[in-house]
Amino acid sequence: SCSTQTTNEPGAAAADGGSNDGPLEISLLTTYNGLPFYTAMQCGAQDAAAELGGEISLSNDGPSRGMNAADQLPVLESVVSSGPDGLIFVPADPQAMLAPVKSAIDAGLPVVTTDATLAEEVALAQFHGDNLAGGALAAEEMLRLVGDATGKILVLDNRPGLPITNERAEGFIAGMEGAEGLEILETQYYEDDPNQAATIVQSSLQANPDIVGIFTTSEAGATGAANGLQGLAAEDVAVIAYDAGPVLVRALRDGTIDALVAQGSYKQGYDAMTRLVQHLRGEDVSGEPFDNVVDNVLVTPENMDDPEVAKFLYPESCS
Amino acid sequence: MSINAAPTSSPVLTATGLRKTYGHVKALRGASLEVRAGEVLAIVGDNGAGKSTFISCICGAVTPDEGEVRIDGTALEPGSIASAMDAGLAAVYQDLAVAPHLSVVENIFLSTELKKPGLLGRLGMLDRRAMRQKSEELMHGLGIDLPNLDRPVEQLSGGQRQVVAVARAVSRASRVVVLDEPTAALGAKQSKIVLDTIEATRQRGIAVLLISHDLPRVLEIADRIVVMRLGAVATEVDPRGTTVSDVVALMLGETSLNDERRAS
Amino acid sequence: MSINAAPTSSPVLTATGLRKTYGHVKALRGASLEVRAGEVLAIVGDNGAGKSTFISCICGAVTPDEGEVRIDGTALEPGSIASAMDAGLAAVYQDLAVAPHLSVVENIFLSTELKKPGLLGRLGMLDRRAMRQKSEELMHGLGIDLPNLDRPVEQLSGGQRQVVAVARAVSRASRVVVLDEPTAALGAKQSKIVLDTIEATRQRGIAVLLISHDLPRVLEIADRIVVMRLGAVATEVDPRGTTVSDVVALMLGETSLNDERRAS
Amino acid sequence: MTTTAPAKNQTRHPAVSAATFTGISTTWYVVAAVVTLIIAFTIAGPEARFVSLTNLQAIGRNSAGLMLLGVGLAFVLGAGHIDLSVAANLVLSSVVSAKTVLAVSGGSAAAAAGEYANGGLAIAAGLAAGIVTGCLVGMFNGLLVTRLRINSFVVTLGTMGIATGLAQVVTGGANVPYLPPVLQSAIGMRAVLGVPVPLLIAVLVGLVGAAVLAWTAFGRHTLAVGSSASGARRAGVRVELTTTGVFVISGLMAGIAGFLDITRFGTTAIAGHETSMLAALSAVIIGGTSLFGGRASISGAMVATFIPTVLLAGFVMVGVGSFYQNIAIGLVLITAVWIDGIRRGQLAPR
Amino acid sequence: MTTTAPAKNQTRHPAVSAATFTGISTTWYVVAAVVTLIIAFTIAGPEARFVSLTNLQAIGRNSAGLMLLGVGLAFVLGAGHIDLSVAANLVLSSVVSAKTVLAVSGGSAAAAAGEYANGGLAIAAGLAAGIVTGCLVGMFNGLLVTRLRINSFVVTLGTMGIATGLAQVVTGGANVPYLPPVLQSAIGMRAVLGVPVPLLIAVLVGLVGAAVLAWTAFGRHTLAVGSSASGARRAGVRVELTTTGVFVISGLMAGIAGFLDITRFGTTAIAGHETSMLAALSAVIIGGTSLFGGRASISGAMVATFIPTVLLAGFVMVGVGSFYQNIAIGLVLITAVWIDGIRRGQLAPR
C-alpha cells in the first residue's frame, strides 16, 4: 500500500478550488477489525469510492482486538506514519484519541470520524450514530414489548470503560426512567464472552424471576442472553440487542431476540468517504455541517424484510 | 569378598575413544575401557577427572562428540538411553536420576512398568499390585528395610534414596550395571549392603562398572582398576598388591581441580 | 594430626533437647550436644539417624519444634539463620546451599558482600574487585586451585562445588563451623585439603562440628564423637583407643533404615 | 527382575501412592469448597433458587468447556510444562468446526436461507474437525517444546497468538453465522436425565483422562517427567514422546471444548474466552495440581472448574455488583490455595 | 574474613561474572534483532517513512509503559517468581493517579468546566499517587508470597482480579474524564531533543534498575534467591525481604507506567492493557531473563520491549492485515527465543 503523492495542506485544496483527481489512499481505522458493524461501514465507504470514481484505494486498519484506546493508539500512530491521503477514523475513546489525532491533523492529514466522536471538534467532519439515542430507541421498544407487565429489566453491557457501549446502556436506562412498574437492575458486564453473558442471564432470572426484558449492548451479549433464556425455556422475556450482524439477524428471525437497534454504519461509511474525497479533491465542502448524526433504525421481526429497513442490516461481506 | 582373577571371556562392554567438550572444557578426551562378564571394573580419579561424564556417555545419558560404545559387540546408538537399556545396561547416576514425587515402587519400575494381564494390560493398564509385590521381594532380597514403599522418594533421607537407586539398577541390568559413587552418602550398614549387592551381581555374571572415591573398598572389591586423569584413562592397575597410596599417586597428576582443559 | 585432649574451656555452642517432627516422622527426639572452642566434635550415625536435621536446627535452617541452641551462652532465635550467623556460626550443608547460577566469588560472599568505600558503598554499591581478590587469597590460602572464580557454580563438578562451600564456611565462621559430610564427593587430594582446613580452623580456636560417614578419618581427627541413633544422641565416645568396628556397633541399633518413628 | 526369597507380603499400608492420596484428598477438599459455596448462595439468594434444577443445569453447561480445558492442563502441568494456548486453540477449533459444519450441511448460502442438509453427518464432521484442529495445535506445541527445546511458556504464548490470528483469518474477524439449529437442539442445549449433554461429555472425557493419568504407564511417565525430566529420561522414560503426548491431550481437550462451544451458542465466540485460559489454570491449581510438575489431580481440576462458574452465578444472584465480583474471585482464589496449602502441610513450618 | 598469604593477583579473566556476560550478549542480540526489524520495515514500507522522526517517536512513546513493566518483571523473574498483576496494577495506579490529579487541580466540577489549578503540583501528586498505589499492590503481592507462602502465580493471578475490580470500583466503570491538558503537553506528548518524555523516563528508570541489579547486594540477592531460594536462605540471604522487594519494584514500575498512561491519553484506559502483561513477559524472556530465576537482564528486557511495538507499527505500515499480525508476532517470539537459545548453547546437545 504505497501511496505516491500527498498534497493535503489543511484546507488548501478547498481554498484553491483546484481539483485533484489523482489516486487517493484512504485508511479506514476502526476499533476492532472484522466486526459486522465495521464491515457494513467498509461497504459503504467502498461503494462511495466506486461512485466517486478515480483511483481510490481503501485499506482497513485497526487492532484485532480491544475496542480501547490503549490497543488502538499504536495502530493509529502507525497508520499516520504510513502516510495515507485521508483517514476515516473510529476513535476508541473521545478523550484519549484526541491528542494523537490532533497532531496528525496538524501534520496535514485530513480526518473524518465515524461511529464515535472526539472530545473536540478537530476533525473535518463527524458521522455517527447516537448511542444514547439508540439506547433510548431500544427503551421505547422495550416499553412497547413488555406492555403493562410489571417486573424487572436487565442491562448487559460489554465491559466497563468502553464509552461506545457504555453510552448505549446509559441511553437505555435513561429511556426507561419513570416507567410504571419496571425496575432496572444493576448493569452487569460480560467481558465480550457469551458464556459469561449466559451465566449472568440465568442467575439473574433465578434471583429475579420477574425479569421481563433484557437489553444487551453488543453481539456476544445477545448470543449469550439468547442461550441463557433457551436454557431456562423462558419464552416471555423480551430481548433487545444493539447492532444487526448476521448472527443477530438470524436470532431475530428465529424469535430468540425481539428487536435490534441497527446503526446506519453503511451510511456513515458512505458519507464519510464522500466528504473526505470531496475535501481531498478540492471541492468546497465548507457549507456542509460538521456534525452528522446518522439515525439508528429499530429492526423487528415485522419490519425486517422491508427493503428500507433491510439495507440497515450488516452484510457478511461487501458484495 | 574374594579377589577374583580377571575373567578371560570376551568383553561385554567396550567403550572406545569417547570425547566430550562442554564449551571450553574438554571433559573427556578419548577415554576407552572394556569390562567382562562377572567382572568388577573400578574407575577412580580425582574430582573433575571426567568419570561421571565417561559413564554418562556409556549409558547414553550424554551424547559424546566422538567415540563408540558396544555391548556384546553391537554398537549402541550414541546418546540413546533406550538403546543401552535394551542391550541390558542399567545405571546408578551420581545424582541418582529418580523422580522425587513418585513413590519408591513407582521409581523402581519407572519405564519398565508391569501391565495387567489380558485386554486391560493391552490397553495400557498398570498392574500396581504386582509391581508392589515385586518391589518388596526385591528389597527383601537385598536386605534393605524400607518400611513404606509408597512414600514419595523426596521424603527419604539421602542415604535411603541412594539405596533405592541401587536396587533399581541391579534389578534391571542383565549385562552391565554402572554405579557412580553408589556409597557416597551411605553409612556403614548401607555401604555393606551395596557392596554385598555388587558381589551378588557379579556372581550372576553381570559386568559391574564402579566409580568410587572410597579407595580401600575399591581395592577390596574390584578385579581391575582404571585410573582417569584429565578426561582420559591414564593407566590400569591390578588391585592385588596395590596400596591406597599407590592409587592416589596414580590419580594425582598436577593441579587436578583445574578443569580448564581448554579446547585447543 | 594430633589427637588433642578435650579442651577444658566452657562450651562455645550448646544444643539442648532439640525435637523435630515431619508429619509422622520424628526426625529428632530430644538431641543435645556441646562443643568447646578449638574442639572437633564428630557426629556419626546411620542413614536417617537425624544428623542433618540436628545440625540444620542448630544453624537455624530448620525450626525445631522444641529445644534451644546457645552460642557463648546466648540463646539463638529458633529458625533464624541470621541469628546463628551473627553469633559467629557458619555451615556447609549436605546439599551445599549454593546459588548455582552465581559465580564462585558471588557465592563465597553471598549475604556478606563487601561494599565500596565512601558514598557509593553507602548507596549499596558492591566492591567487586575487593571480593574477587579476597576470594583468590582465600582459595590460595586453603591450597585450592580453581582456575576461574567467575564461572557459575553450576558448571563445576560435584567435588569442586563442595570445596567452594567449605571455603565459604571456614572463611565466615568466627566461633563455630558446622560441616555436614564435607568430603562425601571428594577425591583423595581434596579430602586432604578439607581435613587440613578443619585442623587449621580448630587451631584458630574455632569449634568444629563434623558429620561424616568416613569413620577412619573421623577417628583420626575428632576430639570427641557423638553417636546418633533414631533422632537422639545415643552415646559419646572418646576416639582414643576406639576402633571403627566399635563405632559401627554403636551406630547400629536395629532396623536403622526404618525411619518410621511415628509420632506417639 | 531379580526376585530372591518370596518374602511374606508385609504390606503395612494400602497400596496407594502418596501422590494419588494427596490428589484424592485435595479433590474432596475442593468438593467441600464447592458445596459450601452452593449452600452459602442458596441461603443468601432468594428462595433457595440457587439449587433449582435449571440453575444447576445452567452452571453445569457453563462449566463444561472450562472442565475440558482443565483436564488437558492438568496433564501439561503434571509434566512440568504450561499451555497458555488452550483458550486460543479452543477458539480456532470452534471456528474450523463451525466452517466444517456449514460446509457439510450444504454451504453457507443455503444456511443463510435456513436450509440444512445432513444433520448428523454435519455434527460428526464438526466434532472431527474440532478435534483434529485442536490436536494439531497441541502437536505443534509439543514438537516445538521437544525438538527445538524451547520453554513451553514461550512456545504456547507464541501459539496463542498464532491460533488467535488464524481464527481471525479464517472468519475474517466476524463470528460464523447460520449454523444449523440441530447443533443446539441435539447437543448444546439438550439434557439427558437432567444432566446437560455438554457437561456429560466433559465429565466422561475427564474420567477417561483421570484413568489414563492414574492407571497407565503414560500417566505415570507424565508425572515422572514433571517431577524430574532428567531423572525420568535416565530411568528410561521417553521424555520427548510423553511431553508431546501431554500437549496433544491438551489440544484434544481444547478441540472438543471448541466444538461444544458452537453447539452451545449456535455461533462462534472469537472474541470471547479471553479469560478462559487463566480461569482454567486457576481451577487446575486449586484442584491440587502443582505448577511445577510431578503432582496432578484430574478429579480436583474437574471439580474446581465449577468454582468460577458458581461464584459468578452466585454473585449475580445474591446481587454483588459486578465490579466487586472480580475482587471477590481474586480473594477466593488466593484463599483457596492458601487453605489447601496449610491443609496439606506444605506451607507448614520449614 | 580469613585472609592468609596475600597471594599475587592472578586474575586470568576479567572480573565479569558469566551471568552478567550472558546478559550483555543477549542484549546485543536483541538490539541486532530490533535494528534488523527496523531496517526491514524501512525497506518494505513506503518511502522509508518507518524511520521518520514522528514514527520513531510514536514507537518510543508506545514502548515506554511496556518497558517499565519489563524492568519490574525482570526483577521478579530473576528472583524465580512471576507477577501476572502488573497490567492490572498499571490500570489501578492510573485510575488513582487520575483521581488525585483531578482533586489537586481543583476538583472534577471545575475540570468539567475546563478550569484547572496547580498544574505542577497536580502532576507531582498524580505521580506520587500512582507510585504509592503501585507499590502497595506490589507489597501486598510480596507479603502474600512470603508470609502465607503461596505460589506467586496464584497470588498475582488473584491480585490481578482484585486490582481490576478496584479500578472499576474507584471509577464506577467509566474512564476518568477531564484531566488537565498539561499532563499531555508537559509529559505525555512532549519530546526533549526529539526523544519522547515517557520514553526518557522509562529509560532512566530502567538504567537505575539495571544498576541496582548488577551493582548492589539487593540485586545479587535477587538472582541468588531465583537460583536457589533454600541455598540463598542458608547462605544468610534474607529471602523474604528480597522477595518482597522485587514485588515492590514490580509494583513501583507499574505505578510509574500507570501515571505515564494518563499523561499519554489524558484519561484512563480501564478496559485496556489486557495484553500488556503477556507482552511485557514475552519481552523480558526474549531479553534473556530466565523464567526459572537466577538469570536476569534488565537491558535485554528494555530493548526487547521495542519488538512488539516495532512489529505492530511495521505491519500496519507494510500493510499486513491485523489478523496476520497476531500470527507474525507469535512466530517472531518463538523464533527469537529459539535462536537465542541456540546462540547461548543452551539448546545444544545434551
Ligand SMILES: Nc1ncnc2c1ncn2[C@@H]1O[C@H](COP(=O)(O)OP(=O)(O)OP(=O)(O)O)[C@@H](O)[C@H]1O
Ligand atoms: N554440563 C557441564 N557443563 C560444563 N562443564 C561440565 C559439565 N559437566 C561436567 N563438566 C566439567 O567436566 C569435567 C568433568 O566432570 P565430571 O563430572 O565428569 O567429573 P567427575 O570425575 O565425575 O568428578 P567428581 O568426582 O567430582 O564427580 C569437570 O571439569 C566439570 O566441571
Ligand SMILES: Nc1ncnc2c1ncn2[C@@H]1O[C@H](COP(=O)(O)OP(=O)(O)OP(=O)(O)O)[C@@H](O)[C@H]1O
Ligand atoms: N523434609 C522432610 N520431610 C519428611 N521427612 C524428612 C524430611 N527431612 C528429613 N526427614 C526424615 O527425617 C529422618 C532424618 O533425616 P536426616 O536427613 O536428618 O538424616 P541423616 O542422619 O542426615 O541421614 P543421612 O546420613 O542419610 O544424610 C529421615 O528418616 C528422613 O526421612
Ligand SMILES: [Mg+2]
Ligand atoms: Mg562425578
Ligand SMILES: [Mg+2]
Ligand atoms: Mg544427612
